[in-house]
Amino acid sequence: MNYKNPDENGYYGEFGGAFIPEMLYPNVEELQKSYLEIIESEDFQAEYQDLLKNYVGRATPLYFAKNLSKKYQTQIYLKREDLNHTGAHKINNALGQVLLAKRLGKTRIIAETGAGQHGVATATACALLGLECIVYMGEIDIQRQAPNVARMKMLGAEVVPATSGSKTLKDAVNEALRDWINNPQTTHYVIGSVVGPHPFPDLVARFQSIISKEIKEQLKEKIGRENPDYVIACVGGGSNAAGTFYHFVEEKDVKIIAAEAGGLGVDSGKSAATTFLGTLGVLHGSKSLVMQTEDGQVIEPHSISAGLDYPGIGPFHAHLFKEKRAEFFSINDDEALKCAFELTRLEGIIPALESSHALAVLDKKKFKENDVVVICLSGRGDKDMETYLKNL
Numbered sequence: 001m002n003y004k005n006p007d008e009n010g011y012y013g014e015f016g017g018a019f020i021p022e023m024l025y026p027n028v029e030e031l032q033k034s035y036l037e038i039i040e041s042e043d044f045q046a047e048y049q050d051l052l053k054n055y056v057g058r059a060t061p062l063y064f065a066k067n068l069s070k071k072y073q074t075q076i077y078l079k080r081e082d083l084n085h086t087g088a089h090k091i092n093n094a095l096g097q098v099l100l101a102k103r104l105g106k107t108r109i110i111a112e113t114g115a116g117q118h119g120v121a122t123a124t125a126c127a128l129l130g131l132e133c134i135v136y137m138g139e140i141d142i143q144r145q146a147p148n149v150a151r152m153k154m155l156g157a158e159v160v161p162a163t164s165g166s167k168t169l170k171d172a173v174n175e176a177l178r179d180w181i182n183n184p185q186t187t188h189y190v191i192g193s194v195v196g197p198h199p200f201p202d203l204v205a206r207f208q209s210i211i212s213k214e215i216k217e218q219l220k221e222k223i224g225r226e227n228p229d230y231v232i233a234c235v236g237g238g239s240n241a242a243g244t245f246y247h248f249v250e251e252k253d254v255k256i257i258a259a260e261a262g263g264l265g266v267d268s269g270k271s272a273a274t275t276f277l278g279t280l281g282v283l284h285g286s287k288s289l290v291m292q293t294e295d296g297q298v299i300e301p302h303s304i305s306a307g308l309d310y311p312g313i314g315p316f317h318a319h320l321f322k323e324k325r326a327e328f329f330s331i332n333d334d335e336a337l338k339c340a341f342e343l344t345r346l347e348g349i350i351p352a353l354e355s356s357h358a359l360a361v362l363d364k365k366k367f368k369e370n371d372v373v374v375i376c377l378s379g380r381g382d383k384d385m386e387t388y389l390k391n392l
C-alpha cells in the first residue's frame, strides 16, 4: 500500500481528485502536467534549497525537550518549525509555489488565509521574488488578526475581504477560486494546505516533506536511528502534518498521530474535528471528509485557533484515517491552551495555538519511557498573544 503519493488522477484511496468548474481546467491541467517535472528539476531544486537554507533558516532544529520529557516520562523531541522566517512551516510551501509560478510565466499571485500565516508567507515570497500579491481573507478574520494584516500590507500585498458566508477561511477560499477563474492566464493560486484539486495536495505535501526528511537525518545523528517510535502533528488542512509524516508513512515501525481541533467538544456543535464529524463530500475541489449536513451544506467549524478552523481535511489524511494508518485525537480549546502555557513554562517556548493541539496528545496517550516521540511545533505564538493574555 502506498500512502505517500496519489495515483495519476490525484486519488489517495477513495479521496482526492479534481472537482473544478470547466473554466479552471486549463490552469489545473497545466499544473498537473508540469509540476513534477519543474519541481524535481536540478535548476529549481538549486534555487529552492538555497532559499530554504539562507533565507528561511533551514534546517530547523530538532530539539530534545528535557523538561517536558521528564514531566511525561518519555523522550520528546520538538521539530522547531516555529523558528522559520515568518514564524511557521507555511513559508516552505509558499516559496516553493511562487518559484513554480515564475517558471510557469505567471506574474500575479493570489492566496487565501485564515489566521494570516499563509498570507504573510505568500506576501513574503512575492516581495522577495517580485510578483504582485493579492490575499483573500474573511472579513471576520481581518478583524481578529490585525497584526498579520498589517504585515501583509507592509510586504506590499493587497488584502481583499471576503464578505460572504461566515466571512472566514472557507469563504476566502471561494473568493480566491473565483479570482482564479477570471484571471487564468496571468495568475497562480498558492493554496496554503494539502487541500484543493489535484495536484495541490501532492504539491504542498512535497514542499513540506522537508520536515520529515530533516527529522530522519537529525535523529540518525542524535540517537543513531532514523525512525522515531511516534510522530505527532496538528491537522487543520494538514500541511505541517503531511510534511511531518511524509517520509514515515511507509515505515511500519513508526506510529503516526494526528491532532484535530475539538473546539468546545466534538458533540458541542462548535468543533472542527473533521474525522470525528465529517462524511464523504467534495469541498474546494477535492473529495474528502467534510463537516456537512445531510443535504451537503457545509457546517461552520469552530476552533480557538484560526489555523485549524476549517470544515475539511486533506485527502492524504482522510486516507490515513480510513486505513487506520494514523490515530486521530480531538483536542479541545481548553486542553490546547493548557499545553501552550505548560510548554512556555517548562521550556521557554511560546507555541502557536495550532501546535499546542499536537502537544496536548501527551495528556491523552501514555508513552513508554524509552519511546522516542517527535512532535511538530508548527509555529510560534506571537500571533496568539491576545488569546493567551485573555486566558492567563
Ligand SMILES: *Cc1c(COP(=O)(O)O)cnc(C)c1O
Pocket (backbone or CB within 6 Å): 088, 089, 090, 115, 117, 118, 192, 193, 194, 234, 235, 236, 237, 238, 239, 240, 241, 307, 308, 352, 354, 355, 378, 379, 380
Ligand atoms: C496554518 C497553520 C496550521 C494549520 O495548517 P496545516 O495545513 O494543517 O498545517 C498549523 N500550525 C500553524 C502554526 C499554522 O500557521
